Amino acid sequence: MKLALGPLLYYWPRQSVLDFYADIADSPIDSVYLGETVCSRRHELRLEDWLEVGKVLAAAGKEVVMSSQGLVESESDLKTLRRIVRQCADGEPGFRVEANDMGAVRLLGEAGVRGWVAGPTLNIFNPTTLQLMINAGATRWAVAPEISGAALAEVRAALAAPIETEVFAYGRLPLAHSARCFTARHFNLQKDTCEFRCLAINDGITLRTREGEPFLTLNGVQTQSARVHNLLGDLASVQGKAELLRISPQGTHTRDIVELFRATLAGARSPAEALDDCRPMMVEAPCNGFWHGRAGVEQYVAA
Amino acid sequence: MHRIELVCPAGSLPALKTAVDHGADCVYLGFKDATNARNFSGLNFDPAQVREGIAYAHARGRKVLLALNTYPQAANWPSWTAAIDRAAEYGVDAVILADPGLMAYAAKNHPQLRLHLSVQGSATSYEAINFYRERFGIQRAVLPRVLSMAQVEQVIANTPVEIEVFGFGGLCVMVEGRCALSAYATGESPNCNGACSPGKHVRWEDTPRGMETRLNGILIDRFADGERAGYPTLCKGRFEVNDETYYALEEPTSLNTLELLPELARIGIRAIKIEGRQRSPAYVAQVTRVWRAALDRLQAAPDAFQVTPGWMAELNKVSEGQSHTLGAYYRPWK
Structure with missing residues (x-):
């Protein structure tokens, strides 16, 4: 089982980002997804900067994947998307691409690129659609978090040939994208003049019910779960259904969590122990409902 | 200027007839199951009702679009393909699909069946829309309610696919199809x-x-x-x-783009969609009547178009929370 670090979903100061990936370079992670996938207004790192980070990680032996933006709205978004495709097609530096909308799939096809990752926002729910993506050049399927372990196993079983499969295993769940920025809204600002207030809010802003229960997380135009989706306790049932586990970066302890997953996969900790070890490092209580085909917010323990 | 089609919701046969009677060019509906995005009890059409609805609309020169805009999974795939087969058999004027696999199925098995890309397909750029056109021959795309007017114009300028936008009704603040x-x-x-x-x-x-x-x-x-x-x-x-x-995400409010009609017409929108298959025939009547009047006025005298206070008052009566917004068309909304 390989470990992948998902794209950084939050907006951290440039130096924090550079320090973060410098630390990741010698961590036991196999693949690192890079790039801004949430909001095109964020600019602490430009695409060129991300490619430079990628070169350092590649030199350290990591597979580097450039993630495309989930919600493409403007011509300038398309321009960035074309550059992400071109760096792959031209081989400079030639990082693999994660396609996160069908526009990316089209541009990858047009450029003759194969071997890309079908990202979690492509809405691949059945084998026919996944097969179409495979025929178009996808060689890895990053499964949408809302798909259960049983459902993804059914998709895989129906394929003519297997595809490497990546499951969202740790982090606040990316649940929705909007044109509206909820962080700006919280500060009574308009998106156009947002003052980049999401900067340095390391794990997003927790939204609670009127009973004080943490429910969602505001991360700019993205809405996440408040709870942390964590499959550490479910690794036995993940084996055989996926070849990669995606860990989503959080403000602190990301490297420790990567190491904990690695140790647990190696058998040094039992899944139940690992989940307990993980609790102090989590920004909120765990959940795993999606994996079990239930409401995502649930922490389900099989009877 | 293209004539803009008015696409109205029908959650039931009475709603369909009401929409047709009040001037809808097209009505859209769904089967009584999970194959469409308004799968509510007491709503939608059984086979006999679909046939009767199509006959009623076609006799009056109107079209019927069938929404099959949810994503089938491995286990229930045959229910969705059977729904496409039925749609073709009944003679609907188009099916509204979100899932690429289903589009491939429809294109292969029913090449004469017109395909519309559902808003649930989350296609927000012309590159995405052209992907569906090249692969499956879609002829129309419904845009998610996230783009500005300039962005919609940019989409239209770069695709031969007809573009349909939401004009009125309940507002999803999230990108449709990308909300869990x-x-x-x-x-x-x-x-x-x-x-x-x-x-x-x-x-x-x-x-x-x-x-x-x-x-x-x-x-x-x-x-x-x-x-x-x-x-x-x-x-x-x-x-x-x-x-x-x-209201950290959105107020209870409805989208209402009536005042943008001349601009939407100018940039080349081909159809306006009214949300609300879950609403009553009375809602359908009221909203269809106002939008029919507005579109007729626009067609007759594009430069003199003005929204009347009466239209707005009628629409506000049936708006969620009795209030309305221009949504993403209005920059401060974002």
Whole structure:
């Protein structure tokens, strides 16, 4: 089982980002997804900067994947998307691409690129659609978090040939994208003049019910779960259904969590122990409902 | 200038007839199951009703579009392909699809069947829309309610696919097809189950603190005496963020783009969609009548178009929360 670090979903100061990936370079992670996938207004790192980070990680032996933006709205978004495709097609530096909308799939096809990752926002729910993506050049399927372990196993079983499969295993769940920025809204600002207030809010802003229960997380135009989706306790049932586990970066302890997953996969900790070890490092209580085909917010323990 | 088609919702046969009678060019509907994104009990069409609806519309020169816009999974795939087969057999004028696999199935097995890309397909750029056109021959795309007017214009300028936009009705604040909030709270999502914040998970509780609305036990809102308690659609509740309680995501409000009609016509929109298959025939009548009048006025004298106060008053009566917004067309909304 390989470990992948998902794209950084939050907006951290440039130096924090550079320090973060410098630390990741010698961590036991196999693949690192890079790039801004949430909001095109964020600019602490430009695409060129991300490619430079990628070169350092590649030199350290990591597979580097450039993630495309989930919600493409403007011509300038398309321009960035074309550059992400071109760096792959031209081989400079030639990082693999994660396609996160069908526009990316089209541009990858047009450029003759194969071997890309079908990202979690492509809405691949059945084998026919996944097969179409495979025929178009996808060689890895990053499964949408809302798909259960049983459902993804059914998709895989129906394929003519297997595809490497990546499951969202740790982090606040990316649940929705909007044109509206909820962080700006919280500060009574308009998106156009947002003052980049999401900067340095390391794990997003927790939204609670009127009973004080943490429910969602505001991360700019993205809405996440408040709870942390964590499959550490479910690794036995993940084996055989996926070849990669995606860990989503959080403000602190990301490297420790990567190491904990690695140790647990190696058998040094039992899944139940690992989940307990993980609790102090989590920004909120765990959940795993999606994996079990239930409401995502649930922490389900099989009877 | 193209004539803009008015596409109206039909959650039932009476609603369909009402829409046709009040001037809809097209009505859209769904089967009584999870194959469409308004899978609510008591709503939608059985086979006999679909046939009768099509006959009624076609006799009056109108079109019927069938929404099959949820995402089938491996286990239930045959139900969706059977639905496409039935749609073709009944002679609908187009099917509205979101899933690429289903589009491939339809294109292969029913090449004469016209395909529309559903808003649930989340295609927000011409590159994405052209992907569906090249692969499956879609002829129309419904845009998610996230783009500005300039962005919609840019899409239209770069694709031969007809573009349909939402004109009126309940507003999704999230990109359609990319929202798992309901799945997170209830396990059921628009994408897979055809319903957001489904009724079977809703509880209304009269408490000493006020009327509370819950979704799968999660408190969505609480209403003081005299406040109108709205349905707990989870993105339209009041929540606490940094000790401030407010509509953190969106107010209960409806989209209303009536005043943008001349601009939408100028940039080349081919159809305006009215949301609300879950609404009553009375809603359909009221909204269809106003939009028919507005589109006729626009067609007759594009330069002299003005929204009348009467139209707005009629529409506000049936708006969620009795208020309306231009949504993403209005920059400060974002």
